[in-house]
Amino acid sequence: MAAEDDFRHESVQDRRSIVKYLHAITAGIEQGQIELGTADHMLALEPGGMIELEVQAKRKAGRVKFSIKLHWREDEEEPSTEVLEIKAGPRS
Secondary structure, three states, X not given: OOOOXXXXXXXXXXXXXXXXXXXXXXXXXXHOOEEEEEOOEEEEEOOOOOOEEEEEEEEEOOEEEEEEEEEOOOOOOOOOOOOOOOOOOOOO
């Protein structure tokens, strides 16, 4: 995996197409892998751990902007699976 890679796409779609894309994104988050791209460039993402969600909506002069952003760290350490034990010693 490249240390730095990006993908951007803009187009006008009907609602049915948008719903299809959103369902694919949701399924990818559930499965832990999202692949997106075009014929000449694909980008695979592996959302895991804690994911930051940002939602914004704005209406101005008859135009509406609605955005959903997801952020996560790829290099986040996995939580330790070791069980911590703390015991008090015998009382004197």
